Amino acid sequence: MSSTPPPLAAYWPLFGLRLATPRLMLTPLQDADLPEMCELILAGIHDRAVMPFQVPWTDAPTEELAENVLRFHWARRASSTPDDWSVMFMVRRRGVLVGLQELQGTDFAVTRTVSTGSWLGRTHQGQGIGTEMRSAVLQFAFDHLRADRADTGAFTDNAASLAVSRKLGYRPDGTQVRQRRPGERAVEQRLTVDRASFVRPDWMVQHRGLPACLSAFGL
């Protein structure tokens, strides 16, 4: 007679991690999230006339987009190691998936530096959610992973992303010229914030499941 196997979190501890803010729940992406995520992406993240991402993945033809997204997330999750980790947090508001917040670290035990990237479905933008979810992972990194520094970047025409960074205390950290679409030149503004200059909100991120994940963060 077979007994019920333990949940996947017993083998992949990140699946047991939870962050909570006043309005949002953040959980590392699992396969069960993928249908809802594909639907959110297909409904649109940005005006097609602009490209906020370094890799212009949202330009893929509609019939290829979801498959590309699945390949990317399966590959990135599988290649995440304690020396070079990436956690793709699914961001939910009242149980509904609204976007994704990535937290990434390379040789983190030594660098004590994280980087972030994020997007929201268009209908969820402009309501302070982008600020709240970035603030959540910054608090988590500074206070619970003992990060010293967090880096990010945005193209100079991405006013919303730059505004979120400014509000949270990031300062400019140089620029980089990129080809963001074939033949299209764009300037990326790099930004950085440290624990002391992080502009904290009036709430504290709640977390669950961290002790089992420390080794996944290289700690």
Ligand SMILES: CC(C)(COP(=O)(O)OP(=O)(O)OC[C@H]1O[C@@H](n2cnc3c(N)ncnc32)[C@H](O)[C@@H]1OP(=O)(O)O)[C@@H](O)C(=O)NCCC(=O)NCCS
């Ligand atoms: C970037 C993103 C995650 C921000 O999330 P959001 O929930 O829309 O952001 P918030 O509502 O928390 O804050 C946005 C801020 O930008 C400001 N803003 C938005 N558009 C702006 C514009 N055109 N000019 C100036 N400021 C602008 C808002 O006023 C707000 O600042 P405020 O709270 O001081 O008024 C979201 O807009 C998004 O997913 N965009 C598309 C994908 C993307 O750009 N990802 C980031 C790639 S670097």
